[in-house]
Structure formats: structure tokens, C-alpha cells
Amino acid sequence: MTEQPQSTASNGWRSWITAGRVLIIGLVGVIIVLGLILIITAVEEADKAAEGRERVDALANSDDSCVQCHRRTTPGIVQQYGFSTMAAANVACVDCHEVDSNYAGAVEHEGTYVLASPTTAMCETCHQKEVREFYASRHSIPAYVAMVGLEGISEDLLARYEAIPEAAVKPNEMRNSLHAIEGPAVTRFACESCHNIGKPAEDGSIGQCQKCHLRHEFSLEQVRKPETCNACHIGPDHPQWEIYVESPHGIAYHTGGEYWNWDAEAGTLTVEDFPAPTCAICHMSGFGSTGTTHDIGDRLTWYLFQPISERRPSWQDNLVRMQNVCLECHNTNFIEGFYADFDDLVGAINNWVEVSDEMIAPLKEQGLMSPEPFDEPIDFVYFELWHHWGRTAKFGASMQGPDYTQWHGAYEMLKELEELEELVNGKLSGEIPAVSPRVVNDGVASPPPLEEAPEEAEAPASE
Ligand code: HEC
Ligand code: HEC
Ligand code: HEC
Ligand code: HEC
Ligand code: HEC
Ligand code: HEC
Ligand code: HEC
Ligand code: HEC
Known part of the structure; x- marks a missing residue:
């Protein structure tokens, strides 16, 4: 043992210091723990208070x-x-x-x-403004007509349809025919789930407000969140939800949305409440100098859903309303530049759809295409070219979804143009028959024709 213990004197004060340190560290520790406990309880209390504020059951003591x-x-x-x-x-x-x-x-x-199921007429007794705007929009009777066609509705409804300026565009008959071909057993769960947003009711009123305002909470937070629109604005032909998810606006929502002021009073929303927009902010909410609206066409310049997009009535006013929303967060040069580029893209996509029209024109002239929709492969290729990929390219560009403009849009169009050319040549040369009967008819699914039908299939199923 070379090291001698320290002198007792120094040992004395050192152990005092050590004891003191232990005491201080201990005390600090206790204070920190106590502090933490206090903070945790305070946060819990605040949470409870916040929960209490949002979740007051107004019917708790109801004698109704x-x-x-x-x-x-x-x-x-x-x-x-x-x-x-x-x-x-x-x-x-x-x-x-x-x-x-x-x-x-x-x-x-x-x-x-x-x-x-309370109708729009019931809501209208207290909410005239929202109902009036909703009636002027394509979410009302046009959404229903898009599915059933103009022949399927009464004269009164037709008059109301024609009074809507944004409904000047006639529904695309090719798509209505899918509703008829598939039949009610299927469409009850398909087209109707979405397009009944504009379904006429027995009492003469139109539409289902509850498609967006889920009952019975009717919460502003729920309806302002993009998931609400996601119920219908999704999938290969109108992937607005998917596009939003990949856009910087959607990223901001998914990474920071929990801090946004979801219950802010309508009409007064600012960037303080919403640092980035949701679907509702761009298309409906009162934001900056643009007022709240239930007319979702009120801020749009193109009919993007058309095969070849045309300008909307009063599109210049609509443009100002949408741009005033953007300008709360972006500068004028940025937004005007963006719109100029977007308009160019719409022109380019229109051109490609025109090319597809020119390609099938000789077949139509020579009677080499059946007049029935969706009964031969070429119908599907021609349809998907504009209905899926052309529209997706336009939607992607308008709402910052590059993958949708490119790989689910422009690229697919180029591919389908090649395929269309092959089918057209096949028909012109007689390699592909002019007409073949549809394999599925009038909502009654029959199995596709087999090369050699099994014996039992011939036997009548009666008994
Ligand atoms: C004594 C009990 C009772 C009272 C009072 C009552 N309901 Fe009901 N209600 C029921 C029951 C039971 C059903 C059927 C529930 C089911 O089918 O599962 C029902 C069904 C309904 C339905 C659906 C009807 C349908 O055809 O689908 C509505 C709407 C409704 N009630 C509203 C009301 C309203 C509004 C009041 C007050 C004026 C009221 N109820 C009073 C018991 C009651
Ligand atoms: C602001 C309007 C509104 C109020 C107030 C309201 N409801 Fe409803 N309720 C609706 C709507 C809209 C539907 C139809 C939903 C649908 O068809 O999808 C509905 C549907 C229903 C149904 C049938 C559907 C089902 O899910 O069973 C019942 C039962 C019902 N409500 C009961 C009540 C009761 C009880 C109250 C009061 C506590 C009430 N409602 C208050 C709007 C309202
Ligand atoms: C009897 C009158 C009345 C009827 C009928 C009525 N509402 Fe309301 N509604 C109100 C009032 C009052 C408020 C305001 C509540 C508030 O802001 O404090 C309101 C608020 C709302 C809100 C905003 C909620 C919020 O948190 O600010 C929505 C959404 C709504 N109603 C939808 C509907 C729908 C959809 C219907 C029909 C199915 C309907 N209302 C029928 C009176 C009515
Ligand atoms: C998942 C919901 C959903 C389903 C299912 C659906 N649609 Fe749509 N449809 C929409 C949405 C959303 C739009 C709007 C696209 C846009 O404006 O960009 C639309 C647009 C349309 C349009 C264009 C509007 C017009 O008047 O030209 C037609 C036509 C149409 N749908 C018919 C149908 C038919 C027919 C079916 C069933 C065979 C169907 N849709 C199934 C949601 C749906
Ligand atoms: C496309 C979805 C959608 C449909 C359909 C819809 N709403 Fe709304 N509604 C919204 C959104 C989003 C808001 C919130 C706007 C905002 O951010 O201020 C809202 C807000 C409201 C408010 C509160 C407005 C305010 O100023 O306090 C009322 C009331 C309302 N809706 C009634 C209705 C009625 C009645 C119908 C049916 C005619 C209807 N809504 C149909 C999306 C919808
Ligand atoms: C229940 C289904 C459904 C829901 C939910 C829904 N939409 Fe729609 N939306 C449609 C259909 C169907 C159309 C096509 C109507 C047509 O063009 O005939 C449409 C069309 C639109 C259009 C184009 C309108 C035009 O003039 O061409 C916009 C913009 C729109 N919706 C925005 C929204 C927003 C924002 C929400 C959510 C707050 C929403 N929608 C929720 C079904 C829905
Ligand atoms: C940053 C703002 C912004 C956001 C967020 C946004 N949109 Fe859009 N949306 C636009 C613009 C701009 C257009 C193209 C308008 C035009 O024609 O001038 C558009 C076009 C559309 C159309 C096409 C209408 C037609 O002519 O066929 C639909 C439908 C639509 N949006 C629905 C939605 C839905 C649903 C969401 C959320 C999932 C959403 N939008 C999010 C700005 C936005
Ligand atoms: C509430 C604020 C807000 C509104 C309103 C808003 N934006 Fe944005 N925008 C943002 C934020 C935040 C970003 C992400 C900024 C970044 O990339 O650093 C962004 C990014 C963008 C980008 C960049 C896209 C990219 O890929 O880098 C474009 C383009 C854009 N917005 C267009 C629009 C258009 C067009 C409108 C109106 C129709 C609009 N924005 C409305 C907040 C907003």
C-alpha cells in the first residue's frame, strides 16, 4: 500500500463536502421528482379540462x-x-x-x-345559405344526373338541373351506361354510395348533407379534415386524396395537423388557424378575403373532369376567389406562374386526348366499332386514356401531385396511345372482329364464354 490515507483533518472536511453534495443532489433530485409530478398532474388536469371543454354532453340532464x-x-x-x-x-x-x-x-x-332520414329541406329551415349554395353546385342534382343520365329524372328536376350554370356541360353518356350495365345489385354499393350526395328526396328537396357532415356530431373538425372528402375523391379516375397526401400541403397536414385550430369559427379562418390548406380550405372555407361557400365549383376555372377540358362560365371570377386563398400563404408571382404552367399542362393533355379521338375516327366512319359502349377491348382502352390517366394528370398538376401527373398520368396516356394504335390497325385490317356481344348484360352477370362449355352448364337449372 503505497498510498496513505489522507490526513484526518482533510478527511473531515472532504467527507463533509461529500455528505453535503449527497444531500444537495438528493434534495435536487427530490425537487425534480416533485416538480415532474406537479407538471404531470397539471398536464393531466389541463387535458381533462380540454377534454371536458370539447366533450360536454349537452343532453346529460335532458328530459326530452x-x-x-x-x-x-x-x-x-x-x-x-x-x-x-x-x-x-x-x-x-x-x-x-x-x-x-x-x-x-x-x-x-x-x-x-x-x-x-331527415332531408335537406329539414336542414334548410335553419341553414338557408348553405342549402342555396349547395343547390348551385355540382354536388347537388348534377352529381345524381352524372350517374343516371338526364333521361332518368323528372321535368321539374331537369329544370332545376338546367338552372345551374356549372351544369351546362352535359353528362358523359359512356359513363352513365356503366350504371345501367352493372345493374342495381352492384351500383347500390358503388356509384350510388358516392353520387347519392345529390340524390333527390321524396319531399322535393335534393341531396344528402350527411355525406359530409357525419351524424350525429355534425363536427366542424371532422368536415374540415381531408378524410371527409376521401370517401369519394379517391381511386384511379379522381385520385384527389392520393394527390393531396403527396403534396406539400398534405405533408404539412399529416405531420403537424394535430396543432391546427380545427374548431375555429367559420368565415374567420386565417394562417394562424391553418398554416397549410386542406381540401375544404382551398375549395370551401372562408379564408383571407374569400368567403365560405358550399358551392364547390365557385373557385374552379376548368372542367377538368371532361375528356377535353373547357373553361367554366365566369372562370375569371372563380380564379380570383381561389387565388385569394393561395395568396394568404404565397406571393403573386409564384401563384401566377403556377397557374400559367397548369394551363399549359391542360392544353397538352387536351391535345393527347384529341389524338386518341382522331385515331378512332376512321373506325366510327366505317362502322367498325359497335355503337354499344363497353362491349369490346378498344372501348376500355379509349375510355381509360382520358377518364383515368388524362384526368389524373390534370388533377395531379392542379394540386401538387407529381407522381400522379407523371407515372399515373402522362406515362399511362402514352402507353394507351400505342395500344390504341395497335387495336385500330387490327380493326382496319380485319384481324379484330368489328363487333362482339357483351359478356355481361343488364346487371345479370353471366360467365364469360368458355372455349368448351362443361356439360352441366347446358342443363336447365329448374326444379
Ligand atoms: C319509448 C321509446 C321511444 C321513444 C319515446 C322514441 N323512440 Fe324513436 N325509436 C325507438 C325504437 C325502439 C326504434 C327502433 C330502433 C331499431 O329499429 O333498432 C326507434 C326508431 C326511431 C327512428 C328510425 C325510424 C326508422 O324507420 O328507421 C327515428 C328517426 C326515431 N326513432 C326518432 C325518434 C324521435 C325524433 C323521437 C321523439 C319524437 C323518438 N324517436 C321517440 C324508440 C323510441
Ligand atoms: C341536425 C339534424 C338531426 C338531429 C338534431 C338529429 N338527427 Fe337523427 N338523423 C339525422 C340524419 C341526417 C339522419 C340520416 C342518416 C342517413 O340516412 O344516413 C338521422 C338518422 C337517425 C336515425 C336512423 C338511422 C340510424 O342510424 O339508426 C335515428 C334512430 C335517429 N336519427 C335518431 C335521432 C335522435 C334520437 C336524435 C336526438 C337525440 C336525433 N336523431 C337528432 C339528423 C338529425
Ligand atoms: C332548428 C334549427 C336547425 C336545424 C333543423 C338544423 N340545424 Fe344545424 N345548426 C343550428 C344552429 C342553431 C347551429 C349553431 C350552433 C353553434 O354554432 O353554436 C347549427 C350548426 C350547424 C353546424 C355547424 C356546427 C359547428 O360546430 O359550428 C352544422 C355542420 C350543421 N348545423 C349542420 C346541419 C345539418 C346537416 C342539418 C340537417 C340535417 C341541420 N344542421 C339542421 C340549427 C339547426
Ligand atoms: C368512390 C366514389 C365514386 C364512385 C363509386 C363513382 N363515382 Fe362518379 N364521380 C365521383 C367523383 C368524386 C367525381 C368528380 C370528379 C371530378 O369532378 O373531378 C365523379 C364524376 C363522375 C362523372 C363526371 C361528371 C359528369 O357529369 O360528367 C360521371 C359521369 C360519373 N362520375 C359517373 C359515375 C358512374 C356511372 C359510376 C358507377 C358506374 C360512378 N361514377 C362511380 C365519385 C364516384
Ligand atoms: C362536400 C362536403 C359538404 C357537404 C355536402 C355539406 N357541407 Fe356543410 N360544411 C362543409 C365544410 C367543409 C364546412 C366548414 C367550412 C369552414 O371551414 O368554415 C361546412 C360547414 C357547414 C356549416 C357551418 C357554417 C358556418 O358558417 O358556421 C353548416 C351550417 C353546414 N355546413 C350545413 C350544411 C348543409 C345544410 C348541407 C346540405 C345542404 C351541407 N352543409 C353539406 C362541407 C360540406
Ligand atoms: C359522398 C361523396 C362525396 C364526398 C364526401 C365529397 N364529394 Fe366532391 N364530388 C362528388 C361527386 C359525385 C362529384 C361530381 C359531381 C359532378 O360533376 O357531377 C364531386 C365533385 C366535386 C368537385 C368538382 C365540382 C365541379 O363543379 O366540377 C369538387 C371541387 C369537390 N367535389 C370537392 C369536394 C370536397 C372539398 C369535399 C370534402 C369537403 C368533397 N368534395 C366531398 C362526391 C363527393
Ligand atoms: C392548395 C389548394 C388545394 C387543395 C389543398 C386541394 N385542391 Fe382541389 N383543386 C385546386 C385547384 C387549384 C384545382 C384546379 C382548379 C381549376 O380548374 O382552376 C383543383 C381541382 C379539384 C377538382 C377538379 C374539379 C374538376 O374540374 O373536375 C376536384 C374534384 C378537387 N380539386 C377536389 C379536391 C379534394 C377532394 C382535395 C383534398 C383531398 C383537394 N381538392 C385539395 C386546389 C386545391
Ligand atoms: C394556408 C397556407 C397555404 C395556402 C392557402 C396555400 N399553400 Fe401552397 N404551400 C403552403 C406550404 C406551407 C407549402 C410548403 C412550402 C415548402 O415546400 O417549403 C406550400 C407549397 C406549395 C407549392 C410547392 C410545391 C412543391 O412541390 O414544392 C405549390 C406549387 C403551392 N403550394 C401552390 C399553392 C396553390 C396553387 C395554392 C392555392 C390554390 C396554395 N398553394 C395555397 C401553404 C399554403
Whole structure:
């Protein structure tokens, strides 16, 4: 042992210091732990308070007879409605549901008459502005006509359809025919789920507000989030949701959206509430100097959904309204430059669709294409070229989705133009038959023709 222990004197003060240090460290530790506990409790309290503020059940002490019985029979509905601002404003179940006995669609219920599915007319008693704007939009009767065609509606509805300036564009018959070909067993779950947003009701009113405003909360937060629009604006022919997800605006939403002011009062929204836009902000919300609207066509310049896009009526005014939204966050040069480039892209895509029209023109002239839609491969190639890829390229460019403009858009168009050329040549040379009957008819699926049908298939299925 070469090292001698330190002198007792120094040992003394050193151990005092060590003891002191331990004490101080201990004390600091205790203070930190206590502090943390305090902070955690405070945060928990704040959370509870915040939750309490948002989740006040306005119906907790309600003695309304509908509420009391339905709390037992359909507790989910009462629970949801209790959290709505409408319940807090004393709007009752009967305000939306109760009608006279002779009202169209009325069902007798517990000594009164109710609508199982309240119509737009019910909302209109309190929300005239929203209903008026909705009626002027393509979300109302045009959305329904897009599916069933103009022949399927009454004269009154036709008049209302024709009164909508944005409905000047006639529905594309090729697509209506899919509704008829597939038949109700399928379309009930397909076209109708989306296009019933504009379905006429028995009482003469139009549309289903609840397609966006999920009942029974009718929450502003829910309806402002892009997932609401995602229910319909998705898929190969209108991938607005997918495009939004890959755009810088969508990235901002997905990475920071939880801090945005979702319940801000309508009409007064600013960049403080929303540092980047959702679908609703660009197309509907009051933002900057542009006012709130339920007319979703009010800020659009092109009919992008058309095979060959044309300008909309009063597109210059619409442009100003949309640009005033952009200009809350971007400068004028940036936005004008963006729009000039976007307009050029629309022109380029229009040209490619025109090329496809020219390619099939001789077949039409020579009667080498069947007049029936969707009964031969060439119909599908020609259709997808503009309906899927052409539109997707335009949507991608207008809403900052480069992958959709390129690989799900322009590239697919080039590929389909080549395929179309091959099919056209095949038809002109007689290699491909002029007409072959559709394999599936009128909503009754029949198996595609087999080379050699099995014996049993011939036997009648009666008994
Ligand atoms: C005594 C109980 C009771 C009362 C009071 C009551 N309901 Fe109901 N309600 C029911 C039951 C049970 C059903 C059926 C639920 C089911 O089918 O699962 C129902 C169904 C409904 C339906 C759907 C009808 C349909 O045809 O699909 C609506 C809408 C409705 N109630 C609204 C109301 C309104 C509004 C009031 C107040 C005026 C009210 N209810 C009062 C028990 C009640
Ligand atoms: C602001 C209007 C509004 C109010 C207020 C309202 N409802 Fe409804 N309710 C609707 C709408 C819209 C539908 C139809 C949903 C659909 O068809 O998709 C509906 C559907 C229903 C249904 C049938 C559908 C189902 O899911 O079973 C019942 C039952 C019902 N409501 C009960 C109530 C009760 C009870 C209250 C009060 C606690 C109430 N509603 C308040 C708008 C309202
Ligand atoms: C009896 C009148 C009345 C009827 C009927 C009515 N509402 Fe309301 N609604 C109100 C009132 C009042 C408010 C305002 C609540 C507030 O801002 O505090 C409101 C607010 C709303 C809001 C905004 C919610 C928010 O958090 O600011 C939506 C969305 C809404 N209603 C949709 C509907 C729909 C859809 C219908 C029809 C199915 C309907 N309302 C029927 C009176 C009504
Ligand atoms: C997932 C929801 C959804 C389904 C399913 C759906 N659509 Fe659509 N459809 C839309 C949306 C969203 C648009 C708007 C695209 C746009 O404006 O960019 C649209 C646009 C259209 C248009 C263009 C508008 C017009 O008047 O020319 C037609 C036609 C159409 N759909 C017909 C149909 C038919 C027929 C079916 C079924 C065979 C169908 N759709 C199935 C959501 C859907
Ligand atoms: C396409 C989806 C959509 C449809 C369909 C829709 N709304 Fe809305 N609604 C919204 C959005 C988004 C907002 C919030 C706008 C904002 O950010 O201020 C809203 C807000 C509202 C508000 C609150 C407005 C305010 O100034 O406080 C009312 C009331 C309302 N809607 C009623 C209706 C009625 C009635 C219908 C049916 C005619 C309807 N909505 C159909 C999307 C929709
Ligand atoms: C239930 C289905 C559905 C929902 C939900 C929905 N839409 Fe639509 N939307 C449609 C259909 C169908 C069309 C096509 C109507 C037509 O052109 O005939 C359409 C068309 C549009 C158009 C083009 C209108 C025009 O004049 O060409 C815009 C913009 C739009 N929707 C925005 C929105 C926004 C924003 C939301 C969410 C807040 C939303 N939509 C929610 C079904 C829906
Ligand atoms: C940054 C703003 C912005 C956002 C966010 C945005 N859009 Fe758009 N949207 C536009 C612009 C700009 C156009 C092209 C308008 C024109 O024709 O001038 C457009 C076009 C459309 C169209 C095509 C209408 C037609 O003519 O066929 C639909 C439908 C649509 N948007 C729906 C949506 C949906 C749904 C979302 C969210 C998933 C969304 N938009 C997000 C700005 C936006
Ligand atoms: C509420 C604010 C806000 C609004 C409104 C807004 N943007 Fe943006 N925008 C942003 C933010 C944030 C970014 C991401 C900035 C970055 O890339 O650093 C962005 C990025 C962009 C980009 C760059 C795209 C890229 O790939 O780099 C374009 C183009 C654009 N926005 C166009 C528009 C158009 C057109 C409108 C109106 C139709 C609009 N924005 C409305 C906030 C907004």
C-alpha cells in the first residue's frame, strides 16, 4: 500500500463536502421528482379540462322523451348528438326528424310522425345559405344526373338541373351506361354510395348533407379534415386524396395537423388557424378575403373532369376567389406562374386526348366499332386514356401531385396511345372482329364464354 490515507483533518472536511453534495443532489433530485409530478398532474388536469371543454354532453340532464328512450334503444346516436354544437344550441331531435302525418316519407312513431332520414329541406329551415349554395353546385342534382343520365329524372328536376350554370356541360353518356350495365345489385354499393350526395328526396328537396357532415356530431373538425372528402375523391379516375397526401400541403397536414385550430369559427379562418390548406380550405372555407361557400365549383376555372377540358362560365371570377386563398400563404408571382404552367399542362393533355379521338375516327366512319359502349377491348382502352390517366394528370398538376401527373398520368396516356394504335390497325385490317356481344348484360352477370362449355352448364337449372 503505497498510498496513505489522507490526513484526518482533510478527511473531515472532504467527507463533509461529500455528505453535503449527497444531500444537495438528493434534495435536487427530490425537487425534480416533485416538480415532474406537479407538471404531470397539471398536464393531466389541463387535458381533462380540454377534454371536458370539447366533450360536454349537452343532453346529460335532458328530459326530452326522444332522448330518454333512445338513450336505451340507440345510445350511440344520443351520445354523439349530445356532443354536437347543435345540441348545445338546444336544437332537438324533433327539429330534424318530426314531420306532419302527410309529409312525404313520414313514418308513424311513438305518437308522432318522423323521417328516418331527415332531408335537406329539414336542414334548410335553419341553414338557408348553405342549402342555396349547395343547390348551385355540382354536388347537388348534377352529381345524381352524372350517374343516371338526364333521361332518368323528372321535368321539374331537369329544370332545376338546367338552372345551374356549372351544369351546362352535359353528362358523359359512356359513363352513365356503366350504371345501367352493372345493374342495381352492384351500383347500390358503388356509384350510388358516392353520387347519392345529390340524390333527390321524396319531399322535393335534393341531396344528402350527411355525406359530409357525419351524424350525429355534425363536427366542424371532422368536415374540415381531408378524410371527409376521401370517401369519394379517391381511386384511379379522381385520385384527389392520393394527390393531396403527396403534396406539400398534405405533408404539412399529416405531420403537424394535430396543432391546427380545427374548431375555429367559420368565415374567420386565417394562417394562424391553418398554416397549410386542406381540401375544404382551398375549395370551401372562408379564408383571407374569400368567403365560405358550399358551392364547390365557385373557385374552379376548368372542367377538368371532361375528356377535353373547357373553361367554366365566369372562370375569371372563380380564379380570383381561389387565388385569394393561395395568396394568404404565397406571393403573386409564384401563384401566377403556377397557374400559367397548369394551363399549359391542360392544353397538352387536351391535345393527347384529341389524338386518341382522331385515331378512332376512321373506325366510327366505317362502322367498325359497335355503337354499344363497353362491349369490346378498344372501348376500355379509349375510355381509360382520358377518364383515368388524362384526368389524373390534370388533377395531379392542379394540386401538387407529381407522381400522379407523371407515372399515373402522362406515362399511362402514352402507353394507351400505342395500344390504341395497335387495336385500330387490327380493326382496319380485319384481324379484330368489328363487333362482339357483351359478356355481361343488364346487371345479370353471366360467365364469360368458355372455349368448351362443361356439360352441366347446358342443363336447365329448374326444379
Ligand atoms: C319509448 C321509446 C321511444 C321513444 C319515446 C322514441 N323512440 Fe324513436 N325509436 C325507438 C325504437 C325502439 C326504434 C327502433 C330502433 C331499431 O329499429 O333498432 C326507434 C326508431 C326511431 C327512428 C328510425 C325510424 C326508422 O324507420 O328507421 C327515428 C328517426 C326515431 N326513432 C326518432 C325518434 C324521435 C325524433 C323521437 C321523439 C319524437 C323518438 N324517436 C321517440 C324508440 C323510441
Ligand atoms: C341536425 C339534424 C338531426 C338531429 C338534431 C338529429 N338527427 Fe337523427 N338523423 C339525422 C340524419 C341526417 C339522419 C340520416 C342518416 C342517413 O340516412 O344516413 C338521422 C338518422 C337517425 C336515425 C336512423 C338511422 C340510424 O342510424 O339508426 C335515428 C334512430 C335517429 N336519427 C335518431 C335521432 C335522435 C334520437 C336524435 C336526438 C337525440 C336525433 N336523431 C337528432 C339528423 C338529425
Ligand atoms: C332548428 C334549427 C336547425 C336545424 C333543423 C338544423 N340545424 Fe344545424 N345548426 C343550428 C344552429 C342553431 C347551429 C349553431 C350552433 C353553434 O354554432 O353554436 C347549427 C350548426 C350547424 C353546424 C355547424 C356546427 C359547428 O360546430 O359550428 C352544422 C355542420 C350543421 N348545423 C349542420 C346541419 C345539418 C346537416 C342539418 C340537417 C340535417 C341541420 N344542421 C339542421 C340549427 C339547426
Ligand atoms: C368512390 C366514389 C365514386 C364512385 C363509386 C363513382 N363515382 Fe362518379 N364521380 C365521383 C367523383 C368524386 C367525381 C368528380 C370528379 C371530378 O369532378 O373531378 C365523379 C364524376 C363522375 C362523372 C363526371 C361528371 C359528369 O357529369 O360528367 C360521371 C359521369 C360519373 N362520375 C359517373 C359515375 C358512374 C356511372 C359510376 C358507377 C358506374 C360512378 N361514377 C362511380 C365519385 C364516384
Ligand atoms: C362536400 C362536403 C359538404 C357537404 C355536402 C355539406 N357541407 Fe356543410 N360544411 C362543409 C365544410 C367543409 C364546412 C366548414 C367550412 C369552414 O371551414 O368554415 C361546412 C360547414 C357547414 C356549416 C357551418 C357554417 C358556418 O358558417 O358556421 C353548416 C351550417 C353546414 N355546413 C350545413 C350544411 C348543409 C345544410 C348541407 C346540405 C345542404 C351541407 N352543409 C353539406 C362541407 C360540406
Ligand atoms: C359522398 C361523396 C362525396 C364526398 C364526401 C365529397 N364529394 Fe366532391 N364530388 C362528388 C361527386 C359525385 C362529384 C361530381 C359531381 C359532378 O360533376 O357531377 C364531386 C365533385 C366535386 C368537385 C368538382 C365540382 C365541379 O363543379 O366540377 C369538387 C371541387 C369537390 N367535389 C370537392 C369536394 C370536397 C372539398 C369535399 C370534402 C369537403 C368533397 N368534395 C366531398 C362526391 C363527393
Ligand atoms: C392548395 C389548394 C388545394 C387543395 C389543398 C386541394 N385542391 Fe382541389 N383543386 C385546386 C385547384 C387549384 C384545382 C384546379 C382548379 C381549376 O380548374 O382552376 C383543383 C381541382 C379539384 C377538382 C377538379 C374539379 C374538376 O374540374 O373536375 C376536384 C374534384 C378537387 N380539386 C377536389 C379536391 C379534394 C377532394 C382535395 C383534398 C383531398 C383537394 N381538392 C385539395 C386546389 C386545391
Ligand atoms: C394556408 C397556407 C397555404 C395556402 C392557402 C396555400 N399553400 Fe401552397 N404551400 C403552403 C406550404 C406551407 C407549402 C410548403 C412550402 C415548402 O415546400 O417549403 C406550400 C407549397 C406549395 C407549392 C410547392 C410545391 C412543391 O412541390 O414544392 C405549390 C406549387 C403551392 N403550394 C401552390 C399553392 C396553390 C396553387 C395554392 C392555392 C390554390 C396554395 N398553394 C395555397 C401553404 C399554403
